[in-house]
Amino acid sequence: MTDCDQMTLEDMLRCAGLRPTRQRVAIARLLLDGRHRHVSAESLSAEIRDSGVQMADGTVYNTLNQFTDAGLLRRVTVHNEYSLFDTNVDHHHHFYDADADRLIDIPADHVVLNSLPKAPDGHEIQSVDVTINIRLR
Amino acid sequence: MTDCDQMTLEDMLRCAGLRPTRQRVAIARLLLDGRHRHVSAESLSAEIRDSGVQMADGTVYNTLNQFTDAGLLRRVTVHNEYSLFDTNVDHHHHFYDADADRLIDIPADHVVLNSLPKAPDGHEIQSVDVTINIRLR
DNA sequence: GTGATTGCAAATCTTTTGCACTAAA
DNA sequence: TTTAGTGCAAAAGATTTGCAATCAC
Numbered sequence: 001m002t003d004c005d006q007m008t009l010e011d012m013l014r015c016a017g018l019r020p021t022r023q024r025v026a027i028a029r030l031l032l033d034g035r036h037r038h039v040s041a042e043s044l045s046a047e048i049r050d051s052g053v054q055m056a057d058g059t060v061y062n063t064l065n066q067f068t069d070a071g072l073l074r075r076v077t078v079h080n081e082y083s084l085f086d087t088n089v090d091h092h093h094h095f096y097d098a099d100a101d102r103l104i105d106i107p108a109d110h111v112v113l114n115s116l117p118k119a120p121d122g123h124e125i126q127s128v129d130v131t132i133n134i135r136l137r
Numbered sequence: 138m139t140d141c142d143q144m145t146l147e148d149m150l151r152c153a154g155l156r157p158t159r160q161r162v163a164i165a166r167l168l169l170d171g172r173h174r175h176v177s178a179e180s181l182s183a184e185i186r187d188s189g190v191q192m193a194d195g196t197v198y199n200t201l202n203q204f205t206d207a208g209l210l211r212r213v214t215v216h217n218e219y220s221l222f223d224t225n226v227d228h229h230h231h232f233y234d235a236d237a238d239r240l241i242d243i244p245a246d247h248v249v250l251n252s253l254p255k256a257p258d259g260h261e262i263q264s265v266d267v268t269i270n271i272r273l274r
Numbered sequence: 275g276t277g278a279t280t281g282c283a284a285a286t287c288t289t290t291t292g293c294a295c296t297a298a299a
Numbered sequence: 300t301t302t303a304g305t306g307c308a309a310a311a312g313a314t315t316t317g318c319a320a321t322c323a324c
Contacts (some may be wrong), residue, residue, distance in 0.1 A: 021297075040288095083288085111253060277324095286314080288300070
């Protein structure tokens with residue numbers, strides 16, 4: 001078994017090259033259970049505190065960055081001043097509801113892109129993010 | 138003449154519902170000359186200082202926000218920690234080069250979107266942003 | 275005049291960092 | 300034991316805000 005699914009959280013972290021420390025496991029338990037969510041550092045911090053685990057804010061930020069670098073999370077930036085971390089790392093897109101400051105996933109196959117431009121000289125396309133901004137009708 | 142083109146900067150600002158104050162005109166002179174640019178609050182602040190005009194940073198931020206609200210600029214957020222303001226308010230998309238932290242415009246017709254999903258109940262689509270992340274090959 | 279706008283500095287918010295301490299392997 | 304990881308507090312960076320002074324009309 002070479003992929004990082006269907007294992008204990010500890011193994012999943014090891015498999016991603018991260019030591020399964022108490023803090024990382026606590027965050028993994030909240031975020032890597034297969035459910036698709038969008039959390040901010042702040043909301044996650046509050047959730048951790050509520051779950052009885054105590055953790056420094058700096059550690060929350062560092063852990064989120066480590067998970068993102070390891071491909072366990074995806075960082076999403078929209079038109080506000082903080083980052084959201086998406087537990088869905090599959091290719092997909094987003095509705096962004098600015099009124100509620102809320103992201104909604106859109107499966108990749110619901111957005112069909114024909115005719116993408118070529119990347120500028122010396123560059124290649126890494127990924128394509130489509131954000132559909134919505135508002136109340 | 139009902140649109141806000143082909144006028145003096147002062148009239149252009151008035152037309153957008155903004156009093157043509159010294160500060161606003163100075164920023165308009167730099168940004169609303171028809172050229173397409175991406176500036177950050179910081180880079181603009183430096184440019185203003187270099188041009189001999191003195192202006193508080195808070196005023197730069199406030200003015201950029203006012204221009205954006207008035208539709209004279211467009212705020213673009215990518216995966217970094219500050220906002221960029223795009224002087225091109227026409228519909229278009231972006232390459233984002235994370236290595237250089239640089240945005241490159243893509244004309245709207247170079248990206249063809251077929252099959253957009255419907256907005257969630259009670260909402261309507263306001264705009265669609267496509268960001269193509271690129272990296273060195 | 276008078277209401278909108280600005281300057282300025284302080285406040286706020288998000289995020290990163292340095293370093294001594296602790297824990298995983 | 301050795302190295303990676305954490306806590307904490309401070310720093311950094313972006314942006315907003317409060318209020319008195321100033322400016323456009």
